[in-house]
Amino acid sequence: MNLRFVSSSAFLKDCPEPGLPEFAFIGRSNVGKSSLINMLSGRKALAKISSNPGKTRTINHYIDSDSSFYLVDLPGYGFARLSKTEINVLEKIIHTYILKRQNLKCIFVLIDSRHEPLKQDVTFMNWLVRNNKKFIVLFTKSDKNRKNDLAKLRAEYMLKVKTMVSGFVPDIIPTSSITRLGKEEVASIIKEMLLT
Numbered sequence: 001m002n003l004r005f006v007s008s009s010a011f012l013k014d015c016p017e018p019g020l021p022e023f024a025f026i027g028r029s030n031v032g033k034s035s036l037i038n039m040l041s042g043r044k045a046l047a048k049i050s051s052n053p054g055k056t057r058t059i060n061h062y063i064d065s066d067s068s069f070y071l072v073d074l075p076g077y078g079f080a081r082l083s084k085t086e087i088n089v090l091e092k093i094i095h096t097y098i099l100k101r102q103n104l105k106c107i108f109v110l111i112d113s114r115h116e117p118l119k120q121d122v123t124f125m126n127w128l129v130r131n132n133k134k135f136i137v138l139f140t141k142s143d144k145n146r147k148n149d150l151a152k153l154r155a156e157y158m159l160k161v162k163t164m165v166s167g168f169v170p171d172i173i174p175t176s177s178i179t180r181l182g183k184e185e186v187a188s189i190i191k192e193m194l195l196t
């Protein structure tokens, strides 16, 4: 997937014209959204990454080389270190973008593969279901688990979240921006959705 940076937008109104299908990456701060976009593009420094949670504060558009779709790197939710006002502002930006962006085809919700279902993620997925938004769950940082552990974590997570999120599609795609696990699978999901 050959991607090029297009723009960083503070608000929905600043985003590029919604002329192409769009796929957004969201999840808790520091979960690995920007790293995953870099991994998909095969470029290390396309999207800015940082071990400091809260790195991405804007809506970042990337376009593929055939100009057939956009990938979007969103700010994370659940910043531990931000003020209540800052959290509210970012949440409003994310919610407005998801609810109003007409060309948004699907949202990839990123979850750290090492974690139990966390309240913020469950709340967010329920919000997506309530608002009829299509989403797919990706596990990030899968390289941090042994293979057997990963399979077990994935199965347990699916089982738990199924009871917590009504309408949860019981599947999770494991990814790693280090080993590039999941690269082909995510790319082929995007390709397939471009045909629908």
Ligand code: GTP
Pocket (backbone or CB within 6 Å): 027, 028, 029, 030, 031, 032, 033, 034, 035, 036, 048, 049, 050, 051, 052, 053, 054, 055, 056, 057, 074, 075, 076, 077, 140, 141, 142, 143, 144, 175, 176, 177, 178
């Ligand atoms: P915000 O922009 O703050 O919301 O974070 P983000 O979700 O974009 O996370 P980012 O890609 O900046 O990564 C956060 C940290 O996790 C960085 O230190 C990355 O190097 C690390 N990281 C991301 N993906 C992986 C992965 O697949 N494996 C490992 N081991 N580390 C990862």
Ligand code: MG
Pocket (backbone or CB within 6 Å): 033, 034, 035, 048, 049, 055, 056, 073
């Ligand atoms: Mg980021």
